[in-house]
Amino acid sequence: MDTFYTDLLCVGxxxxxxxxxxxxASAGFETICLSIVPPRRSHSSAAQGGMQASLGNCxxxxxxxxxVHFADTVKGSDWGADQEVARLFVETAPIAVREMAFxxxxxxxxxxxxxxxxxxxxxxxxxxxxxxxxxxxxxxFGGTAKWRTCYTSDGTGHTLLFTMDNEVVRLGVTVHDRxxxxxxxxxxxxxxxxxxxxxxxxxxxxYLAKAxxxxxxxxGKIYRESTxxxxxxxxxxxxxxxxxxxxxxxxxxxxxHPTGIVPTNILVTEGCRGDGGTLKDVNExxxxxxxxPGKQELASRDVVSRWMFHHMRIGKGxxxxxxxxxxxxxxxxxxxxxxxxxxxxxxxxxxxxDVDPITQLIPVRPCQHYSMGGVRTNKDGAAYGLKxxxxxxxxxxxxxxxxxxLGGNSLAETIVAGRIVGxxxxxxxxxxxxxxxTAVVQxxxxxxxxxIEGLIGGSGKESAYDLRAAMGDALMDGVGIFRKQExxxxxxxxxxxxxxxxxxxxxxxxxxxxxxxxxxxxxxxPGMLRxxxxxxxxxxxxxxxxxxxxxxxxxERNDKDWLKRTLAYWKSEKDTLPTLEYEKPSKVWELxxxxxxxxxSKIICTEDPEICVPKPETN
Amino acid sequence: MGRNLKFNIFRFNPEDPAxxxxxxxxxxxxxxxxxLFIVLNRIREEQDPTLMFDFMCRAGICGSCAVMxxxxxxxxxxxxxxxxxxxxxxxxxxxxxxxxxxxxxTGTWFRGMNEKVxxxxxxxxxxxxxEEEERMDNALxxxxxxxxxxxxxxxxxxxxxxxxxxxxxxxxATAFNRVARFMMDPRDERNNDQYFEVVGNDDGIFGCLxxxxxxxxxxxxxPLQDQLGMLRRKMGFSQVKHxxxxxxxx
Numbered sequence: 001m002d003t004f005y006t007d008l009l010c011v012g013x014x015x016x017x018x019x020x021x022x023x024x025a026s027a028g029f030e031t032i033c034l035s036i037v038p039p040r041r042s043h044s045s046a047a048q049g050g051m052q053a054s055l056g057n058c059x060x061x062x063x064x065x066x067x068v069h070f071a072d073t074v075k076g077s078d079w080g081a082d083q084e085v086a087r088l089f090v091e092t093a094p095i096a097v098r099e100m101a102f103x104x105x106x107x108x109x110x111x112x113x114x115x116x117x118x119x120x121x122x123x124x125x126x127x128x129x130x131x132x133x134x135x136x137x138x139x140x141f142g143g144t145a146k147w148r149t150c151y152t153s154d155g156t157g158h159t160l161l162f163t164m165d166n167e168v169v170r171l172g173v174t175v176h177d178r179x180x181x182x183x184x185x186x187x188x189x190x191x192x193x194x195x196x197x198x199x200x201x202x203x204x205x206x207y208l209a210k211a212x213x214x215x216x217x218x219x220g221k222i223y224r225e226s227t228x229x230x231x232x233x234x235x236x237x238x239x240x241x242x243x244x245x246x247x248x249x250x251x252x253x254x255x256x257h258p259t260g261i262v263p264t265n266i267l268v269t270e271g272c273r274g275d276g277g278t279l280k281d282v283n284e285x286x287x288x289x290x291x292x293p294g295k296q297e298l299a300s301r302d303v304v305s306r307w308m309f310h311h312m313r314i315g316k317g318x319x320x321x322x323x324x325x326x327x328x329x330x331x332x333x334x335x336x337x338x339x340x341x342x343x344x345x346x347x348x349x350x351x352x353x354d355v356d357p358i359t360q361l362i363p364v365r366p367c368q369h370y371s372m373g374g375v376r377t378n379k380d381g382a383a384y385g386l387k388x389x390x391x392x393x394x395x396x397x398x399x400x401x402x403x404x405x406l407g408g409n410s411l412a413e414t415i416v417a418g419r420i421v422g423x424x425x426x427x428x429x430x431x432x433x434x435x436x437x438t439a440v441v442q443x444x445x446x447x448x449x450x451x452i453e454g455l456i457g458g459s460g461k462e463s464a465y466d467l468r469a470a471m472g473d474a475l476m477d478g479v480g481i482f483r484k485q486e487x488x489x490x491x492x493x494x495x496x497x498x499x500x501x502x503x504x505x506x507x508x509x510x511x512x513x514x515x516x517x518x519x520x521x522x523x524x525x526p527g528m529l530r531x532x533x534x535x536x537x538x539x540x541x542x543x544x545x546x547x548x549x550x551x552x553x554x555x556e557r558n559d560k561d562w563l564k565r566t567l568a569y570w571k572s573e574k575d576t577l578p579t580l581e582y583e584k585p586s587k588v589w590e591l592x593x594x595x596x597x598x599x600x601s602k603i604i605c606t607e608d609p610e611i612c613v614p615k616p617e618t619n
Numbered sequence: 620m621g622r623n624l625k626f627n628i629f630r631f632n633p634e635d636p637a638x639x640x641x642x643x644x645x646x647x648x649x650x651x652x653x654x655l656f657i658v659l660n661r662i663r664e665e666q667d668p669t670l671m672f673d674f675m676c677r678a679g680i681c682g683s684c685a686v687m688x689x690x691x692x693x694x695x696x697x698x699x700x701x702x703x704x705x706x707x708x709x710x711x712x713x714x715x716x717x718x719x720x721x722x723x724x725t726g727t728w729f730r731g732m733n734e735k736v737x738x739x740x741x742x743x744x745x746x747x748x749x750e751e752e753e754r755m756d757n758a759l760x761x762x763x764x765x766x767x768x769x770x771x772x773x774x775x776x777x778x779x780x781x782x783x784x785x786x787x788x789x790x791x792a793t794a795f796n797r798v799a800r801f802m803m804d805p806r807d808e809r810n811n812d813q814y815f816e817v818v819g820n821d822d823g824i825f826g827c828l829x830x831x832x833x834x835x836x837x838x839x840x841x842p843l844q845d846q847l848g849m850l851r852r853k854m855g856f857s858q859v860k861h862x863x864x865x866x867x868x869x
Contacts, residue, residue, distance in 0.1 A: 037673075038726030040771055041681040095748045102752075104740040104806060106763035109755050134754030152764050158680065159767050166739040169730065177726040178718075200718050201634055229676045263652070266678040321651070340761065344680065351679055351697040352654075465664045509669040513635035514719050518668035 001445070002205045005436075006032040006174075007429055009193060009209035011181050011236055014042035015157070015411065016393025017215030018164045018173075019418020020425060025171040027426040032207065034179045034196060036231050039165050043217050043229040044414060047157025048269035048344050050139060050149035051415065052408035053093035057110050057135040059128050060117070060147035066090040068145050071591060073406060076143045076300050078547035078557060079593040080250065080372075080402025080565070083586040085379050089400045089416050096415040097136060097150050104163045106152055107136045108341075118276020118333060120289060120296045139341075140274040141407040143300035143598070149408035154269050154344045157411055164415075178515075179205070182451075182523060184212065184239050184389070185444045191389035192436050194239070195448045197523070199515045204448060206441060210434035211425050214240055214383070214391040215418075218371035222528045222535075224472030226368035227260050227267035236395045238527030240375045241534070245385035247567035247581070249376035249397030251531065252538035255405055255548045256305040256481050257369030263322035264352055265367045268345045270407035272362075273297045275341060277330040279308065280361065281316040284327065295598045302404040302548040303599035305366035309481045312365070320363065327361040334358075366481060370394065370410060372401040372548065373535075376567055381421030384567070388434070390425055392417040399565065402585065403547025455522050460506030464522040467505070470498050471525075471532050479536050484552045488540035495536055496576050499529045534568040534578045541580055542566065545601060559593045559606035621649030624700060626658065627708040628670070632719045642708075643667070655688070655695035655709070659721075671720035679838065682772030685712055686721050692777040694838045695721075712777035714786045729771045729793075736794050736817055740807045753806065766800035766846065768839050769793055775843060778832030788822045792833035792843045795824060799846040802853070815857040824850045825858075 008024040010017040013035035024031045035042065056064035069090040074081050101107055112133045115126050119140075141149040152159045168175065178199035185193045185206070193208040219234025220226035240246040258279070259268045273279070278286050279297055291307040292299045299307075308326055311317070317324025330338060330345070335358045338346050342357075349355040349362055375391035376384045377398055383389040392398070393414045400413060454460075478491025502525055509518045544558035545551045565585045568578040589611050593603070606612060624647050631640040645662045656677050663670045675683040677696045684695040687710040689703065700707070715723035732738075775792040776782045782789045798818050801807045818824045827847055834844040 037675050037681070037683060038729060038771075040729070041675045041683045043676065043681075045770075046676045046678065046680050098750075098752045099746055099748070102740075102744075102746045102806070104804065106755075106760040106767055106804075107752075109757035109760050111757045134756055136752055137757070152760070152767070155764065155768060158770070159764065162767065166733070169733045170737075170739040175726075175730065178724075200724065229681065230674050264677070348678060352652075354652075507668070511632070511635060511669060513638070514632045515671065516669070517663065517671060 001203070004032060004205065004207045006030045006207065006209050008211045008213065008425060009034065009207050010213045010215055011194060012215035012217060012395065013039035013175055014044035014215060014217055014393065015161055015164055015414035016418045017213060018168050019415055020213050020215065020392055020422040021173050022164065022167045022171060023419065023422020024426055024429070025173045029426065029429050031173050033168070033173060033175045034181060034207065035175060035177045036180050036199065038177045039168065039175055040161055042161060043232055044161045045158045046229060046267070047411045048154040048267065049141065049271035049274065050151030050156045050408050051097060051160070051411035052141070052144070052148045052406065053097040053150055053412060054090065054146070054148055055094050055097065055136055055138065055150065056146070057132050058137050058147055059126050060140065061138050064146035064148055069093065069148060072144045073400060073409060074591045075596045076404050076406040077400070077402025078404055078596060079559070079563065080253065080546055080585050082379065082399045083590050084588045085398050086400045087590065088379060088420060089413065092416045092420060093412050096412070096419055100160060100163060100415060101136060103167055105159050108151055108153065109134050110137045121276065121278045121286060121332065139271055140298065141270055142273065142295070142298045142304065143406045149274065151271065153340065154271055154342050160411060160415065180520065181235055181239055182448045183444055184243055185441055186243055186386055187437055187440045188245070189387060191386040192434060192440070195444050199520065202513065202515045204445060206445060208436045208441065210429055210432055211388050211390060213425065214375050214389070214395050215393045216395045218394040219528070219531055220368050220371065222471060222475060222532050223368035224476040225260070225265050227257055227265055228368070233524055233528055234371070234531050235524060235527065236391070237375055238524070238531055240383065240389070241530055241570045242527065243386060244569065244571050246383050246389065247376045247385065247569045248373055248531065248534050249399055250373040250403070250538070250566050251534035251568050252542055252549050252566060253372035253403045253547065254368060254479070254535060255301055255370035255372060256366040257301055258304040258308055258366050259328050259364040260367035260369070261348065261353055262320060262325040262363040262365050266348055266352055267369065268328065268348060268362060268364065269342070270301070272328055272330050272342060272345060275333055275337065277328055277333065280327040280329050281311055282318045284361070287311050287316065292598055299598040300404055301407060302550070305481055306550055308366050318363065325363045325365040328364045329361055330357050331359060370405055372403060372405055373397050380424035381417065382424070390421055392421040399585070403549055451523065452519065455505060455507055455519060456510050456512060458506060460504045462501045462504045462506060464505055464518065464525045467498050467502055467525050468521065468528070471495065471529055474498065475532055475535065479539050482550050482552050483539055485540070488536060491536040492533065492540055495529060495533050499526070499533065499576060502526045502529055530570050537577055538566045538568055538580060556602040556604050558604040560604045563593065563606050563608070563611065622705050624649050625706045626662065627706070628721065629710045630720050631717065633717055634719070649700055653700040655698045655700070656684070658700065659695065671718065671722045673722050680770065682770035685772040685774050685777065686710065687712060687777065692774040692836050694772060697838070712773055714776050714782050715773060725771065725773045728773070732790065732794050735790060736797050738797050738801070740801065740804065741809045742806060743808060755805070763800060763804055766796055766803070766841065768841055769796055770839060772838060774836045774838055775833035778836035780830045780832065781826055781828050789826050790818065790823050792847065794818070795850050796841060796843055796846045799850055811853055811857045815854055815861070818850065819854045819857060824854050827851070
């Protein structure tokens with residue numbers, strides 16, 4: 001069996017993984033990135049709209065600064081964020097955007113003079129200042145006080161990922177693509193690498209590393225309807241959870257994006273609404289201004305998704321063979337704008353819907369989009385529970401998003417967290433001598449070999465595809481946009497039954513040669529189910545509404561009892577439910593809990609003196 | 620009732636000593652808005668779990684799923700069956716190393732390409748975290764983005780007569796497009812002579828036969844022909860200059 005040794009092992013080579021790799025390689029540490037796909041195909045590439053950073057260059061962003069970005073982020077999180085981390089993030093974001101410009105991103109730039117923009121379907125004038133000509137421009141996004149989202153047309157993730165991978169190539173970082181990680185190697189206190197499977201040959205490998213980073217992105221694909229790519233099954237979270245030592249933070253915090261197209265759930269960017277697109281119902285009438293007179297279409301994603309769902313529930317949806325949907329209207333933005341600033345949207349509509357967005361309405365409905373939860377880390381990106389294990393990006397619960405992430409803050413997180421966590425890993429590696437225990441490694445390998453042999457040679461009858469579909473249905477039906485006791489209870493029970501069935505998985509294709517795609521699915525389904533149970537059980541136990549977690553039976557945000565972060569552990573292999581623990585979301589309360597300014601939610605106030613007393617204003 | 624579709628799919632597992640290359644036929648009834656993404660996943664989940672193919676974003680953005688569809692390379696995810704005849708033949712892309720069935724190793728090929736053309740901004744400057752960004756005209760940024768849109772799917776390479784003749788050598792239109800992208804970027808300090816070192820040879824721009832399968836098959840409709848023309852002109856000029864310099868030295 002092939003064994004590879006390295007200083008840093010990045011599991012996942014999307015934006016976060018590669019940014020960390022760049023930091024380590026720049027400091028002279030040997031780095032290997034593992035990726036299920038060639039790195040430039042990572043799901044980071046699908047992020048369209050942009051990346052938030054408070055440069056304040058464009059006229060609609062004037063007066064922006066990290067403080068305003070901080071307040072937007074914390075309000076967006078519904079006070080679930082770690083405020084120390086959010087502060088670190090907003091302070092670093094402008095630097096990270098400029099660094100990406102230095103490395104070659106063709107950011108859209110400020111064009112001086114008079115221009116027009118649309119808001120809530122109406123046209124307005126704006127005048128960009130001459131002295132800002134050629135600086136990095138920004139567009140409007142939901143839940144923000146200023147235009148802050150830096151962009152390259154609607155291919156921002158694509159340009160960021162290609163530019164980041166250019167750096168990876170320049171620095172000569174080793175990338176092993178088509179490698180899937182099956183388990184972490186650890187002795188109960190320290191993580192020393194992974195057991196992985198090569199998806200070109202099907203052979204097992206071990207990677208031994210002084211530091212291991214989980215940067216595998218989100219786990220949207222455990223839901224039936226998700227904007228996520230087909231590889232977003234949450235392997236990094238699953239293998240971390242499997243250790244019994246590393247918790248998943250806030251698994252129940254799952255974001256639904258307002259505009260997935262119907263029926264394929266492909267995302268069309270929030271930039272559509274940011275640039276002035278509107279949502280319309282069966283009568284082709286706008287409705288968001290009724291529910292959210294202030295922010296209208298540009299309230300935060302959780303709020304807009306909920307009102308859309310509500311509007312469909314009261315019968316205002318457009319009937320279709322795929323169930324009711326609503327319309328996204330960007331026609332008034334005009335052909336020039338769509339063809340330059342929203343060209344991916346145009347292409348997606350043309351190719352996947354046969355819809356011309358310049359002249360026609362786009363059928364949309366909210367669907368699963370982002371995992372705020374993930375491998376719980378401290379502010380340095382170090383995972384709870386195991387030394388030498390780190391996490392960054394969507395895979396992590398670092399936790400700047402709390403219970404709702406703002407549009408444009410995920411791309412920003414990948415680059416910013418990558419930069420910060422990368423530096424912390426470099427500090428960790430300096431002078432650190434890893435110790436690789438052969439017995440531990442052999443045990444970890446043997447366990448995976450036995451799993452594979454059990455699947456290929458076993459007598460199991462359950463189809464991995466069937467179980468995956470049943471899991472997606474259970475989550476979609478029970479742990480969706482609106483949640484309540486009985487639905488959540490049913491979802492948990494269904495998932496437990498499916499999890500039990502997963503112990504009897506069998507394969508039709510018993511070839512031991514090559515990657516065997518069916519074996520791949522069978523190997524990952526049990527881990528996906530454990531994550532699904534963390535989500536459903538976490539949601540069942542959280543008897544309040546906060547951000548994307550909206551309980552119909554507990555509509556108020558309960559800061560008194562629930563201003564805390566869920567930590568879901570899978571303590572024993574025999575368990576059929578996670579063990580939930582809780583911690584305070586933040587050590588620092590720069591912005592004490594209050595009203596978000598959008599979304600209608602009653603608040604039960606906290607009595608915790610540490611949280612209530614704000615720090616004196618520093619500016 | 621939709622049409623009854625027949626799919627002839629290339630099968631070969633190079634890891635399996637007993638496997639020989641052959642075609643297998645599968646049948647599916649056409650459904651509304653059916654794409655090859657739906658077709659291939661249904662075949663694998665319902666008929667043949669051993670079938671190997673690649674998808675990632677399923678939205679035409681990531682470039683994972685390029686295959687030969689009735690002889691022409693295209694992204695499987697955005698290919699609708701209604702635009703195809705009822706008998707559809709799917710083959711893996713040529714030039715790239717076969718992993719199995721429809722799956723090919725584009726990752727290794729493109730990493731090699733990126734190394735060859737040194738696909739990064741070459742600069743002697745050092746990033747200064749606390750300084751304002753260097754300014755750029757928005758029109759130029761948009762021009763760069765136009766070429767930056769390549770998703771490295773490999774369609775232009777699979778459609779290239781020269782790359783099919785010289786699978787290990789010829790750089791292909793994707794590489795020329797990348798070079799053109801950096802030539803246009805003022806942040807990259809390379810001069811034409813340095814670019815000439817990279818592409819001014821028979822594996823590079825002078826090896827192009829001008830068949831333009833690349834331009835026709837690019838699923839992102841990147842203006843590849845223009846880049847080939849521009850590069851050939853500029854590199855031709857550099858070549859002439861080199862000749863004169865050499866003659867001058869003699």
